[in-house]
Amino acid sequence: MKLYDAMTPNNLRVHIFLAEKGIEVPRQWVDVLKGGTRTPAFLAINSLGELPALELDDGRILTESVAICRYFEALHPAPRLLGEGAYGQARVEMWNRRMELYPFAAIGDVAQHTLGFFADKLEQNPDYAAAQMRRFDKLWAWLDSELSDGRAFVAGESFTIADITGMAVLFVCDIMEKALPSDLVHAKRWEEAMRARPTFVERMRMAA
């Protein structure tokens, strides 16, 4: 088994997922900034030219960070990061989708429409980037209001993949030098807890 890896926001999701479960997987580092995801050899692994990708021992490939996480959850169920039981699993899915489709996608669009690295990948639009940043600010306030019920984690009282997707949001905010508002006390409480979590601290140390 081999994980095609780099210190990108989506790889961070898989890193944290594996680290929380204590799973070690051989990695092949891909130099994203030098175009390592855009070579014919890598496009044969993932035709979208994106990380992460997981190659199984028999050569089968899985891409999409959540699909890769789901594969490891099935192999190593404890601790459960995708929820437990019919309601629990659906609730974690709901919250992971919400975190992915709203704050992560919004700040991701800001990055993609701003950073030179993406200039040849999509038509960058600075006005759209600014609008997505305003959208992100509203979504962070929405998350704050959701967390005002005092729950410890995004999907409830245990740490799940929904928090991990939130950590990826924090990582992109750091890359974009976007400070999160300190007056949103519930979102701030959650943010501080995530930034103090050993698996996140370790990944940030590796990224530095």
Ligand SMILES: N[C@@H](CCC(=O)N[C@@H](CS)C(=O)NCC(=O)O)C(=O)O
């Ligand atoms: N939906 C995909 C998104 C993957 C993705 O956007 N990967 C980025 C890094 S966060 C990438 O590899 N970009 C390389 C490139 O654009 O060349 C997933 O979750 O795996």
